Amino acid sequence: MHFVDRVRQRLDDAELQHNLKRTRGRNAASRAAAVAAFPDFDAVRARATEIRARVLRDLDLWLEAFEAKATESGATVLWARDGEHACELIIDIARRHGVRTVVKSKSMVSEEAGLNAALEAADIRPVETDLGEYILQINDNEPPSHIIMPVIHKSKEQVSALFARVHGTAPKTDIEALTHEARAVLRPQFLGADMGLSGGNFLIAETGSVAIVTNEGNGRLCTTLPRVHVALTGIEKVIPTLEDLSTLLRVLPRSATGQAITNYVSLLTGPRHAGDPDGPEHMYFVLVDGGRADLVGSDFEDMLRCIRCGACMNHCPVYQTIGGHAYGWVYPGPMGSVLTPLYQGLDKALDLPQAATLCNQCSVVCPVSIPLPELMRRLREKQMEQGLRPWRERLATRLWAWAAARPALYAWGARIAVRYLRWLADGRDRIQVMGLAPGWTAQRDFPAPAGATFRDLYARRRQGRA
Amino acid sequence: MSTRDDILGRLRRQLGRTGSGLAEARRRIRDEIDTPRSGPRPSPGDDPERFIGRARAMLSTVDGCATMDEVPAKVAGWLRAQGLTTRLVIAPAFAGLDWSGAGCEVRAGAAGPHDAVGLTGCFRAIAETGTLMLRSGADMPPVNSLLPDTHIAVVPRTCIVPDMETAWTHARAEWRHWPRAVNLVSGPSRTADIEQTIVLGAHGPYRVHLIIVG
Structure with missing residues (x-):
């Protein structure tokens, strides 16, 4: 079963959700008290x-x-x-x-x-x-x-x-x-x-x-x-x-x-x-x-410091919501999202390095300071390099890279995008349904742009100084 | 090629080892083992008092007496107060005490599945965490602190050290042969596997009672 389907199943499992809610945050609180003492x-x-x-x-x-x-x-x-x-x-x-x-x-x-x-x-x-x-x-x-x-x-x-x-x-x-x-x-x-x-x-x-x-x-x-x-x-x-x-x-x-x-x-x-x-x-x-x-001396060597304490999963908003089984292999949570693709194959766990908000809580509490979000980001890069991402994502990234290398075109595109987003926000500070990517806003809001683009603001500021 | 050589060979390739570098690295590792360095250690205070406080926090119970001769009476008194049997299996090191005089029926040796109370000494007691350091050996069978429902440990006050590092330093100095097992015991066996609720007596003793002597 695919990761996304497993997650959906866990989110719909009322009994599991009840059980997860019961202990959610308790291990994090115990750790915090022990560290404070x-x-x-x-x-x-x-x-x-x-x-x-x-x-x-x-x-x-x-x-x-x-x-x-x-x-x-x-x-x-x-x-x-x-x-x-x-x-x-x-x-x-x-x-x-x-x-x-x-x-x-x-x-x-x-x-x-x-x-x-x-x-x-x-x-x-x-x-x-x-x-x-x-x-x-x-x-x-x-x-x-x-x-x-x-x-x-x-x-x-x-x-x-x-x-x-x-x-x-x-x-x-x-x-x-x-x-x-x-x-x-x-x-x-x-x-x-x-x-x-x-x-x-x-x-x-x-x-x-x-x-x-x-x-x-x-x-x-x-x-x-x-x-x-x-x-x-x-x-x-x-x-x-x-x-x-x-x-x-x-x-x-x-x-x-x-x-x-x-x-x-x-x-x-x-x-x-x-x-x-x-x-x-x-x-x-x-x-x-x-x-x-194979990890020794590689970009992922940091992961081998792991002493298997579980603090990363105890502090992970994703793990705390979907539970460990959704991750599909032996190791769940952030450490699992790094280890599973490394031990089982990048193509066997495509969604795991993406199953993170990169909030960095895991790295902050890790007793051996493993930069877990950074490792997940590197795995995402590897997926892209090896052509393992879906074609739409690869095309979008390529288009972005093409535009980003052309400053005038990029500035024009950004201005259009800001205008479009402000039109979507319709005076509110949040966008509830994203026109071109409704999936993204199915569970959350997108913050509306505050005004001009960063580049416009920056240019204005430099003018003001001069 | 054996799996061992394959794994070590791959590690050496990944680490970029060369012949001359290898000999130098081997020496460095030898040095690190021969002159172990400690990490940061919590600042010490009054060790016996810290030990007792930490041991109680780990749910051991603590009593004390002035001399070793008083131990059997202390043990008997505590067992009776708990409503437990005064028949116990003791580490052979304590066979010389007057147990029958205190009303205890003892057998010196290793505990079996039917022994309800086991008594041990300890090599050192660690103040930082309220932990007993027990080593294996004919005079100190590990099963005595493991199989019986109740574990009583005799802790001479002089055995209390500030931290684990101090205990290892003493161990290196005193042990001619490294024992098969070194067990660090901090209170009764427990689990919180079901709904994170702590229950004592998961697989080992339900209670650990310490008698500080001196």
Whole structure:
């Protein structure tokens, strides 16, 4: 389905609109309060940006350093070309260790790779254990609509109906009771699973560790109880030292949920040691490229700084209105509008870089200062360069460029346009229906021109001075 | 070519690496790891007081006593007041205390699925965020702070440090082998996945109780 049709569907979905309205602005308010309570935020944000940028300048070497330390601690580091390759590697690991059940803590890279479907096809049972991801999995593998709050689009009534149907329990709308029902269902899964699969918020080169940031504790259970732990993450997630981790942990939870720190941060380094009473016997890293390497040194390198906090979508007027599913792939909101065309192909997501007002809120709140509107603008340029825009748009731009290169013609055209717009405005300061582009004014007004053109005003001013 | 070499090779091409530049860059990276630099850190105040305030903000409960010998009585008193069992699984490091004298029935070792109360120490306690830093090891099984519904942590006042960076500096100095797991724990497990409403006890402990000693 086309983006515009998906958006129309979401806008017409009264239940979704009700659910989106309920939480709209709440995450932005939590973040604002957390930042206000932390006077050093801007300085730490600048440092976080610098760390992520510094890593990317030597990404090859940081990955080598990470790999050497991880291997030294007894872990196995595997490299995957793309999502499909990552699935093959993980299925291989599972087969080698006789794995039948995999408990998963949240991993967006596993969503990118479509890991659950691949595991099921290989007769291995994946069990999502993050509450939100679990709700989606038992709802017929629905995709998440937010990168850290996957079921932000659902109401408790919807969760209640789902649990009653799948668990065979009495419907309940008490959120605490629903949460504890899921806990009771999932606890035996943790205890019985052969493999735990986690994502990775950061890979630490100094120690060869993966850092996992969670509130629920499912990340800890997945990486402590099963015999095998696989950490699946992107190659861009490496950071140099534990000091850098400390800096990034001051901005990540504040930007994501407004917390000063998440309840759990786990640093996992290799398999269990001799004498350890718990922990996996085998530990693997699967580091996925999936389009990332090509961004290094490109016009879009800034995007690789992303630490997946979700602040950009929490502050995006477009995301807040249409929800995450309309974006069509794993990553929604502004970061998704940049990542989806870069990872899936420019021609596969033509409307996403346009699905923005360029209001710049996303960039202002980004904990690693990614200039998201600028990147969307560059993607628009690329679409134009590659001839991917509709012919009318290309023709209009070409005509404009032709006229703009001829100052006298341009001035004459602008004067005509202003007169036409003032006639349309008919004395009001807003134009309600644009004659030649009625679509543009279907949902909004167009401001009427105030008087003369800028060039006329400028010329008059210069005359006045002289 | 292996996928690893392909990915690293493409990165090197994109970064415009040359032979001599590579050796120099490797040295620079070695240096960065060997002499880690801290970013801006919030200015410190009275660390124990900050720790207690922040820990309470993260919904841990906090009690205190003067000496380690008083810990069993404190634990027993709190458990009874909460209406919880006084049967607990403790980190082996605390096996020497007089638990039976306080009316507690303890087992030293790693928690299993049926243990209701787990007790641990902590490597350091971070004042900035009210966070416990726990490391794995035979004397300190991570499951004790994870599987039981109630987690009690003994926090010697001398373990409280201003921030995470200080704790890492201590860790590098004291740990001969880097532990398999370092867990930073700040209060009970929670989720807000359904309608952004916070519920405690998502998958880990419903309550975290800290006893500051000294």
